[in-house]
Amino acid sequence: AQKVTQAQTEISVVEKEDVTLDCVYETRDTTYYLFWYKQPPSGELVFLIRRNSFDEQNEISGRYSWNFQKSTSSFNFTITASQVVDSAVYFCALSEAPSGNTPLVFGKGTRLSVIA
Amino acid sequence: DAGVIQSPRHEVTEMGQEVTLRCKPISGHNSLFWYRQTMMRGLELLIYFNNNVPIDDSGMPEDRFSAKMPNASFSTLKIQPSEPRDSAVYFCASSRRLQGAANEKLFFGSGTQLSVL
Numbered sequence: 001a002q003k004v005t006q007a008q009t010e011i012s013v014v015e016k017e018d019v020t021l022d023c024v025y026e027t028r029d030t031t032y033y034l035f036w037y038k039q040p041p042s043g044e045l046v047f048l049i050r051r052n053s054f055d056e057q058n059e060i061s062g063r064y065s066w067n068f069q070k071s072t073s074s075f076n077f078t079i080t081a082s083q084v085v086d087s088a089v090y091f092c093a094l095s096e097a098p099s100g101n102t103p104l105v106f107g108k109g110t111r112l113s114v115i116a
Numbered sequence: 117d118a119g120v121i122q123s124p125r126h127e128v129t130e131m132g133q134e135v136t137l138r139c140k141p142i143s144g145h146n147s148l149f150w151y152r153q154t155m156m157r158g159l160e161l162l163i164y165f166n167n168n169v170p171i172d173d174s175g176m177p178e179d180r181f182s183a184k185m186p187n188a189s190f191s192t193l194k195i196q197p198s199e200p201r202d203s204a205v206y207f208c209a210s211s212r213r214l215q216g217a218a219n220e221k222l223f224f225g226s227g228t229q230l231s232v233l
Contacts, residue, residue, distance in 0.1 A: 035221065043226060043227050043229075044224060044226045044227065046224075047223070050221050091158075091159065103149055103161050103164050104149075104161075107158070109158060109159075
């Protein structure tokens with residue numbers, strides 16, 4: 001069965017610090033998709049990234065970067081030079097896709113607080 | 117382009133009352149999902165539909181919960197009778213799902229904050 005673990009429940013950093021949010025997943029499928037979503041204080045869930053299991057290239061988008069390592073079943077998310085607006089709950093999610101698509105299974109989330 | 121629309125945004129009700137949550141997915145999306153978010157359990161999938169047909173409702177906690185999707189542009193999640201432990205944020209999400217294609221991302225509504233007193 002698929003499972004996503006975000007071991008860090010809460011993280012606090014001072015503005016401009018770098019911070020890494022950990023995500024470890026479990027799946028028996030060789031084809032799957034990994035996602036990160038952001039939930040700001042307003043409550044909606046905002047899509048950040050999708051990565052398929054055959055693409056292990058790291059990705060950078062502005063201050064955000066993602067490190068996908070199949071060897072450790074991890075898909076970690078780093079925010080460089082954090083800002084107060086980055087304060088939110090961040091969710092990692094997994095979808096197995098052996099012959100189609102399955103719904104996302106989410107981790108419990110990591111609450112990030114960036115202090116000015 | 118309107119996103120996923122949920123109503124109401126907030127619902128306060130008394131134990132035993134019927135509660136109906138509504139969702140309008142993004143036009144053209146053929147998959148719809150209901151999730152529940154609580155502090156203890158995080159985001160849990162309750163049920164999802166493909167092309168208006170329920171595919172997996174194993175996440176529906178009890179018979180008190182039911183969901184329908186009468187057409188491609190509307191879905192409801194009903195709780196009858198409601199209990200205090202049903203208090204949570206209920207999210208609806210939609211996606212465009214093409215067989216054999218990459219798993220499309222989910223677009224979420226703003227959620228319904230349900231409080232059962």
